[in-house]
Amino acid sequence: MSVLRTIRVATRGSRLALAQTEWVVARLREAHPGLDFQVVTLRTAGDRTQRAGIPLSRVGGKGLFTRELEEALLDGRVDLAVHSLKDLPSDLPSGLTLGCVPPREDPRDALLSPDGRGLRDLAPGTRVGTSSLRRTAQLRRLRPDLELAPVRGNVDTRLRKLATGQYGALVMAAAGLHRLGLRDRISAYLAPEECLPAAGQGALGIEVRDGDEAILALLRPLHDPVTAAAVRAERAFLARLTEELEGRGPVPGDPAAGVPGQAPPLSGTCQVPVAAHAALDGDRLHLHGLVALPDGSRVVKAAGDGPADAPEQLGRAVAETVLRTGGRQMLRQAHGLAGEEGESP
Numbered sequence: 001m002s003v004l005r006t007i008r009v010a011t012r013g014s015r016l017a018l019a020q021t022e023w024v025v026a027r028l029r030e031a032h033p034g035l036d037f038q039v040v041t042l043r044t045a046g047d048r049t050q051r052a053g054i055p056l057s058r059v060g061g062k063g064l065f066t067r068e069l070e071e072a073l074l075d076g077r078v079d080l081a082v083h084s085l086k087d088l089p090s091d092l093p094s095g096l097t098l099g100c101v102p103p104r105e106d107p108r109d110a111l112l113s114p115d116g117r118g119l120r121d122l123a124p125g126t127r128v129g130t131s132s133l134r135r136t137a138q139l140r141r142l143r144p145d146l147e148l149a150p151v152r153g154n155v156d157t158r159l160r161k162l163a164t165g166q167y168g169a170l171v172m173a174a175a176g177l178h179r180l181g182l183r184d185r186i187s188a189y190l191a192p193e194e195c196l197p198a199a200g201q202g203a204l205g206i207e208v209r210d211g212d213e214a215i216l217a218l219l220r221p222l223h224d225p226v227t228a229a230a231v232r233a234e235r236a237f238l239a240r241l242t243e244e245l246e247g248r249g250p251v252p253g254d255p256a257a258g259v260p261g262q263a264p265p266l267s268g269t270c271q272v273p274v275a276a277h278a279a280l281d282g283d284r285l286h287l288h289g290l291v292a293l294p295d296g297s298r299v300v301k302a303a304g305d306g307p308a309d310a311p312e313q314l315g316r317a318v319a320e321t322v323l324r325t326g327g328r329q330m331l332r333q334a335h336g337l338a339g340e341e342g343e344s345p
C-alpha cells in the first residue's frame with residue numbers, strides 16, 4: 001500500500017468497544033507500519049438508551065449499536081467501523097459490506113457468581129442478571145427456579161451490580177470479559193448445548209464501503225477464513241429468520257437482502273430469542289440454530305452440516321428446518337407478543 005493518508009477507524013466509546021478497536025488497530029499498524037490510523041469514537045442510539053435505563057430487550061430496532069457508525073462510513077467521515085459482529089444486523093445497508101472477520105474470541109456465554117458457583121449450584125431463587133432474551137429463554141429451561149432479571153449498563157456497571165448484591169449472578173458473553181482482561185471473574189462457561197450463543201458472538205465485524213478496494217486490501221491480513229465461514233453460516237440462519245419475521249420470502253443465496261430503514265418497527269430479532277453457533281470440523285461446517293419464545297416455554301432447535309465453502313447454504317437450510325418444525329409459528333407468536341407490549345422504539 002502506498003496510500004499516505006490517515007485511515008479513520010470508527011468505534012463506539014464503551015470500554016469493550018475501545019479495547020476491541022485498539023486490538024484491530026494494533027494488528028493494522030503491525031501489518032502496515034507506514035500508515036497512520038486514527039480512532040474515531042461515536043455515540044450510538046444504543047449508548048444513549050443505556051444511559052436512560054430502558055431495558056435493552058424493550059428498545060427494539062435493528063442496528064441500535066451500529067447505525068451511527070454506518071452513517072459515518074457512508075458519509076466518508078471514517079474508512080472502517082469495528083463492531084461486535086453480533087450487534088451487526090444480518091442485512092447491511094446498501095453501499096456497505098463486511099470487509100473482514102478477524103479470529104474469534106470464545107463464543108460462549110459465561111456465568112459470574114460471587115462465590116464461584118456454576119449454574120447447577122446456584123441457590124433456588126437466585127437473582128440472575130442477563131441482558132438478552134436469548135439467554136433468559138434458555139436459562140429458564142435449565143433452571144426454572146431462578147429469578148431471571150434484565151441487567152443494563154456496560155461490563156463495569158454490571159460487575160458493580162454483582163459486587164453490591166443487586167444480582168446473585170450474571171450471565172454475559174465470555175468474549176467481552178476475556179477482551180477486558182476479566183477472565184478471572186468467570187465462574188463457569190455455559191456449553192453451547194446448554195445456552196446456544198448469539199450469531200456472531202465472540203467475533204468482530206469490520207464494516208467498510210462496498211468496493212473500497214484500498215481499504216479491503218489493508219484488512220486482508222486480519223481476516224480469518226475459519227471464523228468467517230462459521231459466522232457466515234450463523235448470520236445466514238439469522239437472516240433467513242429475519243426475512244420470515246419481516247414477511248419477506250426467502251431470497252436464495254442473498255444474505256444481504258433487505259431494505260434498510262424500511263423494516264417495520266417490531267421486526268428484527270431483538271424481541272425474539274434466536275441463537276446460532278457454527279464450528280468447523282475438518283472441511284465440514286456444523287451449525288446449531290434455535291428459536292425460542294421469550295418466556296422459554298417453547299424452543300425449536302435444528303442442526304446440520306455442510307461443506308465449509310458454502311456457509312450461507314447451510315445457514316439457510318438449518319433455518320428452513322427450524323421454520324418447518326414449529327419455528328414459523330413461534331416467530332409469529334413472539335412478534336404478536338412484542339406488539340402487545342408496545343415494544344416499538
Ligand SMILES: NCc1[nH]cc(CCC(=O)O)c1CC(=O)O
Pocket residue numbers: 065084085086087131171172173175176200201202203
Ligand atoms: N451489546 C451487547 C454485547 N455485544 C457484544 C458483547 C460482548 C462481545 C461479544 O459477544 O462478542 C456484548 C455484551 C454481552 O453480550 O455480554
